[in-house]
Amino acid sequence: MTGPLTVFDRPNTYIGRSVPRPDARRLSEGRGRYVDDKVLPRMVHAAFLRSVHAHAKITSIDLTEARAAPGVIAAWTGADLAEHVEPYVGVLSHLAGLRSAPQMPLAVDVARWQGEPIAMIVATSRAAAEDALALIDVDYEELPAVCDMETALEPETPVIHDGFGSNLAWERTVDTGDVDAVFQGDDVTVVEREFRFGRHTGVTLEARTAIADFDPSQDHLTFHYSGQAPHMMQFIFAKHLGLAEEDVRIVAEDVGGSFGIKIHTYGDEIATAIASRLLKRPVKFVADRLESFLSDIHARDHVVQARMAVTQEGKIAALSFDDITGIGPFSMYPRTSAIEANQVLNLTGAPYDIEHYHARARVVFQNKNLMCQYRAVGHPIAMAVCDGLLEDAAAAIGLDPVEIRRRNLMRDDSYPRSSATGMKLDDLSHHRAMERLVDLMGYQALRDDQTRLRGDGILRGIGFCSMVEVTNPSPMFYGIGGAPIASQDGAAIRLDAGGAIHISSSVTEQGQGTNTILAQIAADVFGVDMGRVRVKTGDTEVTPYGGGTWASRGAGIGGEAMLQAAVALKEQVLEVAAAILQAKPGDLDIRGGKITDADGTERMELSDLARTVYYRGNELPPDLKPELIATRHYRVTDFPFVFTNGAMAAHVEVDTDTGIVRVLDFWAVEDCGRVLNPLLVDEQIRGGVVQGIGGALYEECLYSDDGQMLNTSMADYLVPMAAEMPDIHVAHVETPTKTSVLGAKGAGEAGTGGAPAAILNAVNDALRPVNTSIWQMPMTPQRILKALGKV
Amino acid sequence: MTRTTRISLSVNGELVSAEVPVRRNLVDFLRQDVGLTGSHVGCEQGVCGACTLELDGRMVRGCLMLAVQADGAKVTTVEGLADSGRSADLRQAFATRNALQCGFCTPGMLASALEYIEKGGAPDRTAIREHLSGNYCRCTGYQAIVDAVCDTIDGKVSA
Numbered sequence: 001m002t003g004p005l006t007v008f009d010r011p012n013t014y015i016g017r018s019v020p021r022p023d024a025r026r027l028s029e030g031r032g033r034y035v036d037d038k039v040l041p042r043m044v045h046a047a048f049l050r051s052v053h054a055h056a057k058i059t060s061i062d063l064t065e066a067r068a069a070p071g072v073i074a075a076w077t078g079a080d081l082a083e084h085v086e087p088y089v090g091v092l093s094h095l096a097g098l099r100s101a102p103q104m105p106l107a108v109d110v111a112r113w114q115g116e117p118i119a120m121i122v123a124t125s126r127a128a129a130e131d132a133l134a135l136i137d138v139d140y141e142e143l144p145a146v147c148d149m150e151t152a153l154e155p156e157t158p159v160i161h162d163g164f165g166s167n168l169a170w171e172r173t174v175d176t177g178d179v180d181a182v183f184q185g186d187d188v189t190v191v192e193r194e195f196r197f198g199r200h201t202g203v204t205l206e207a208r209t210a211i212a213d214f215d216p217s218q219d220h221l222t223f224h225y226s227g228q229a230p231h232m233m234q235f236i237f238a239k240h241l242g243l244a245e246e247d248v249r250i251v252a253e254d255v256g257g258s259f260g261i262k263i264h265t266y267g268d269e270i271a272t273a274i275a276s277r278l279l280k281r282p283v284k285f286v287a288d289r290l291e292s293f294l295s296d297i298h299a300r301d302h303v304v305q306a307r308m309a310v311t312q313e314g315k316i317a318a319l320s321f322d323d324i325t326g327i328g329p330f331s332m333y334p335r336t337s338a339i340e341a342n343q344v345l346n347l348t349g350a351p352y353d354i355e356h357y358h359a360r361a362r363v364v365f366q367n368k369n370l371m372c373q374y375r376a377v378g379h380p381i382a383m384a385v386c387d388g389l390l391e392d393a394a395a396a397i398g399l400d401p402v403e404i405r406r407r408n409l410m411r412d413d414s415y416p417r418s419s420a421t422g423m424k425l426d427d428l429s430h431h432r433a434m435e436r437l438v439d440l441m442g443y444q445a446l447r448d449d450q451t452r453l454r455g456d457g458i459l460r461g462i463g464f465c466s467m468v469e470v471t472n473p474s475p476m477f478y479g480i481g482g483a484p485i486a487s488q489d490g491a492a493i494r495l496d497a498g499g500a501i502h503i504s505s506s507v508t509e510q511g512q513g514t515n516t517i518l519a520q521i522a523a524d525v526f527g528v529d530m531g532r533v534r535v536k537t538g539d540t541e542v543t544p545y546g547g548g549t550w551a552s553r554g555a556g557i558g559g560e561a562m563l564q565a566a567v568a569l570k571e572q573v574l575e576v577a578a579a580i581l582q583a584k585p586g587d588l589d590i591r592g593g594k595i596t597d598a599d600g601t602e603r604m605e606l607s608d609l610a611r612t613v614y615y616r617g618n619e620l621p622p623d624l625k626p627e628l629i630a631t632r633h634y635r636v637t638d639f640p641f642v643f644t645n646g647a648m649a650a651h652v653e654v655d656t657d658t659g660i661v662r663v664l665d666f667w668a669v670e671d672c673g674r675v676l677n678p679l680l681v682d683e684q685i686r687g688g689v690v691q692g693i694g695g696a697l698y699e700e701c702l703y704s705d706d707g708q709m710l711n712t713s714m715a716d717y718l719v720p721m722a723a724e725m726p727d728i729h730v731a732h733v734e735t736p737t738k739t740s741v742l743g744a745k746g747a748g749e750a751g752t753g754g755a756p757a758a759i760l761n762a763v764n765d766a767l768r769p770v771n772t773s774i775w776q777m778p779m780t781p782q783r784i785l786k787a788l789g790k791v
Numbered sequence: 792m793t794r795t796t797r798i799s800l801s802v803n804g805e806l807v808s809a810e811v812p813v814r815r816n817l818v819d820f821l822r823q824d825v826g827l828t829g830s831h832v833g834c835e836q837g838v839c840g841a842c843t844l845e846l847d848g849r850m851v852r853g854c855l856m857l858a859v860q861a862d863g864a865k866v867t868t869v870e871g872l873a874d875s876g877r878s879a880d881l882r883q884a885f886a887t888r889n890a891l892q893c894g895f896c897t898p899g900m901l902a903s904a905l906e907y908i909e910k911g912g913a914p915d916r917t918a919i920r921e922h923l924s925g926n927y928c929r930c931t932g933y934q935a936i937v938d939a940v941c942d943t944i945d946g947k948v949s950a
Contacts, residue, residue: 206833289836721933
């Protein structure tokens with residue numbers, strides 16, 4: 001490899017700087033291009049009838065009256081649409097034993113969750129389609145609903161999928177060392193807790209939205225997609241609609257929030273594509289908020305029985321837990337609904353030196369909406385279980401929560417190494433991050449303050465979390481198991497005739513600032529002003545092939561591909577420049593859009609070079625074959641994942657009269673490797689922390705015993721708002737990953753993964769003087785009052 | 792069910808006259824009939840604030856009003872606030888502070904923030920957070936938004 005080693009030695013204008021996003025102006029002027037903003041000729045609108053029962057046989061659906069309603073173009077049942085699609089099953093081969101049943105876009109004979117689509121109307125307007133929904137006559141025969149995941153595996157519980165014999169989807173056990181021997185020892189202190197994590201969901205402000213535009217003359221589907229993984233969806237539409245992959249184009253322009261919600265296969269979106277094919281015209285589907293709550297994937301939903309043994313010196317002697325998690329009636333396609341539990345097994349305790357470890361996870365079917373990967377997959381559970389027990393143990397043996405971490409966190413000089421669960425770890429900085437955190441928050445002063453206020457009956461608490469985050473995944477995450485999900489990403493860079501740079505990448509933008517950091521990297525590495533860089537992402541027709549943006553991979557993988565492409569183009573351009581200037585390529589450079597000598601002396605404008613190549617090739621040596629475009633791809637090869645680490649702390653006050661937890665302050669020290677743009681990273685971490693606080697204190701999909709979701713509106717499902725949130729202090733430790741030249745790891749999910757544990761620990765720290773504790777999220781006022789014995 | 796009526800109103804300074812279904816809400820009218828897609832629809836029940844816009848000098852939820860109720864009114868959307876320059880400093884502050892990510896809440900957030908600023912609101916973080924609590928943002932930590940509002944009030948915005 002030539003060039004890359006000097007990338008960061010050059011005059012650096014952009015990488016590492018707080019560069020504002022160029023697209024902010026467009027979005028703030030109301031010039032966004034979200035899917036629902038698009039209107040295509042002859043476009044019609046879809047609406048879905050959804051099951052009102054959690055589990056029911058559909059004995060008949062009568063569409064006669066609906067078909068005759070004003071404006072209605074077509075009406076279909078699940079059986080009608082099933083003829084036009086290959087069913088899908090959410091399993092992957094590397095999750096050995098995982099099973100799920102074949103799924104159709106709409107339920108055919110049996111509806112298995114409240115909200116599962118069962119009939120589709122297409123009409124000249126959404127309103128007309130909804131009017132017709134009211135005229136559909138459905139006969140159901142209700143079946144017993146399996147809602148409680150804790151009893152889902154009991155013999156007397158009905159089995160959701162005939163022939164499966166039980167409601168077990170997947171089970172995995174991890175065993176390292178001998179935990180039983182340790183727990184039986186009389187030289188350890190054991191703490192044991194039952195953790196409960198409620199279901200929550202993404203609540204993207206822009207609901208899932210799709211326009212399918214099938215052109216029968218070309219047998220070609222263009223799908224305007226609000227989502228994160230265009231190439232994955234290209235494969236899925238092609239495979240399940242029986243089209244050639246090259247005849248499916250996925251276009252994702254502006255996406256109004258995603259967070260892992262918009263990266264799965266939703267029946268209503270598949271049905272929208274089928275409808276467009278059948279009707280030979282564009283069909284739009286926009287989920288309304290009720291549909292979002294009932295059909296966007298839910299997340300978490302775990303009950304974990306966990307215990308930890310610590311020595312009198314505060315060393316973790318053993319960690320053991322049993323996790324049960326409910327995933328709804330199917331494993332989601334194609335990423336599966338077992339990854340979350342797998343992550344819990346892999347990540348719990350990963351920051352710490354633990355010799356004896358046992359974990360079992362059971363993933364069960366139930367008649368609720370599907371559960372799948374949402375921001376910080378498994379992390380909040382893994383961190384809250386281990387760090388919750390750790391602070392519990394610290395209190396039991398009278399040790400400070402920071403001190404117990406100092407005694408257990410993996411040493412910063414101990415890498416590369418493995419965790420107790422076999423995760424390969426490198427370039428982590430737990431101790432430096434923790435010390436930076438203690439300094440940043442003014443820890444001792446907060447403790448003094450806490451003691452003083454306790455005297456006045458005010459309960460404040462300080463809680464911590466030391467965490468790892470899975471980022472930059474290799475093919476070991478999905479590809480190895482047969483998923484049509486790329487782990488590599490591509491970047492292309494082209495010099496145009498005017499001396500500007502056009503770049504494209506297979507990673508996508510949902511507001512993180514992906515396009516901005518790609519432009520920063522290209523501008524710096526190649527040597528032009530960022531104002532001369534144009535970026536294209538989110539279109540399978542024109543971008544290189546790749547995975548998209550998920551698992552905190554955009555900057556680390558997409559960014560590295562961009563860097564390598566820019567290095568390559570620079571070499572190609574300097575070869576041309578050397579021929580024109582009769583110099584050696586190694587004696588030339590590109591700076592500020594000009595070819596220069598190594599010392600920066602200007603030799604020629606890039607536009608002069610480009611115009612010579614494009615217009616006046618006669619001036620070039622005949623044997624010179626200029627290439628003013630370069631493409632590079634990058635994947636992580638040395639590790640299954642590139643882990644990051646962080647240390648977080650929360651300061652809370654618990655009102656013992658109302659049960660309300662007020663977050664007074666929050667601190668996050670993150671090591672995401674090389675920070676490409678502090679302005680973007682810091683607020684992304686804050687946004688992640690706020691989503692984590694949401695899961696810890698407010699957000700929960702509440703269900704009745706018979707599987708009816710009870711809070712299906714934004715007024716009833718609480719998400720954090722500005723007034724409840726504190727200012728969040730962010731700092732960085734930078735340990736670049738050695739797996740790439742760029743050195744960037746992911747940062748997008750850390751806040752969501754770590755904040756719940758810190759909040760849990762802070763609340764329990766506050767409650768300690770009144771001898772109670774809480775181990776259930778969200779920690780609602782009612783649950784706090786219950787813990788206090790007041791209700 | 793689909794009875795229509797004719798309305799006339801001023802939208803971003805232009806007179807608009809249209810035959811609309813009486814059940815169509817204001818934000819759907821602006822998006823679908825007038826082509827102003829800057830106002831966003833997040834919940835259709837007045838909770839999320841993404842459709843916040845100005846009607847006769849007051850910030851209202853575009854999803855909680857019928858279009859027919861806006862007959863004769865003066866409506867200003869995020870596009871109008873931008874074109875007239877009224878939101879220029881605030882938008883610059885939003886960009887400088889990275890106060891938007893996906894941008895879906897931004898039109899409504901700008902409208903609510905502008906309401907606070909134009910009424911002479913102080914650069915008081917708690918008061919700003921209270922004022923903006925009718926507008927959901929799912930991407931940022933709200934902090935950058937509060938920073939941007941403070942900067943605008945303090946005149947710290949440089950174009």
